[in-house]
Amino acid sequence: MDEKKEYYIGEISKELNVSQRTIRYYEELGFIKPGRSFGRFRIYDQSAFNRLCTILHLKDLGMTLEEIGTLFNIIKSGSVHDISPKLREILLSKKKEFESRLEKYKDGIKELEEILSIIQYCENCNNATDPDICHSCIDERTKDLNPQIKGIL
Numbered sequence: 001m002d003e004k005k006e007y008y009i010g011e012i013s014k015e016l017n018v019s020q021r022t023i024r025y026y027e028e029l030g031f032i033k034p035g036r037s038f039g040r041f042r043i044y045d046q047s048a049f050n051r052l053c054t055i056l057h058l059k060d061l062g063m064t065l066e067e068i069g070t071l072f073n074i075i076k077s078g079s080v081h082d083i084s085p086k087l088r089e090i091l092l093s094k095k096k097e098f099e100s101r102l103e104k105y106k107d108g109i110k111e112l113e114e115i116l117s118i119i120q121y122c123e124n125c126n127n128a129t130d131p132d133i134c135h136s137c138i139d140e141r142t143k144d145l146n147p148q149i150k151g152i153l
Contacts, residue, residue, distance in 0.1 A: 007044045009034070016052060023052065029069060031055055062101070063094065111149045118142065118153060 013020045026032050032051050034042040044052075058068050067090075074086050118141045127133045142150045 005046060007049055009042045012044055012049060012052060016056060018056060026052065026055060029065060031069070031072060111146055114145060115149065115152055
């Protein structure tokens with residue numbers, strides 16, 4: 001978006017690919033506060049636009065609106081020196097949560113790669129006519145897999 005100072009809700013909605021209702025909901029939560037034009041249309045300044053970008057980015061990272069609201073309330077509550085311990089605690093906690101999810105995703109990717117490898121092997125197999133051979137082969141190849149993922153085959 002260009003560097004203009006005021007935006008209508010429709011402009012922000014299109015630019016950020018978010019519904020106007022969502023923007024109004026963020027207003028209801030107190031995250032942003034629009035001004036009003038002479039015609040009583042909502043007008044958002046650059047600060048509100050930037051705040052919406054922050055909200056959407058944090059949501060994309062997996063933060064809930066409640067967590068975002070807590071962050072904003074802490075930030076609003078005092079000077080950087082006063083709020084930094086609380087903010088650091090929340091952000092470190094979120095970082096640990098993200099790292100935990102990342103490990104789960106890495107494990108999931110590894111499991112899927114193993115399944116895909118087995119599927120590739122089966123596609124190139126010459127014993128495709130005997131289902132009993134297929135089942136025993138698959139059982140052997142999946143014996144070390146997580147039982148929760150074995151059910152795919």
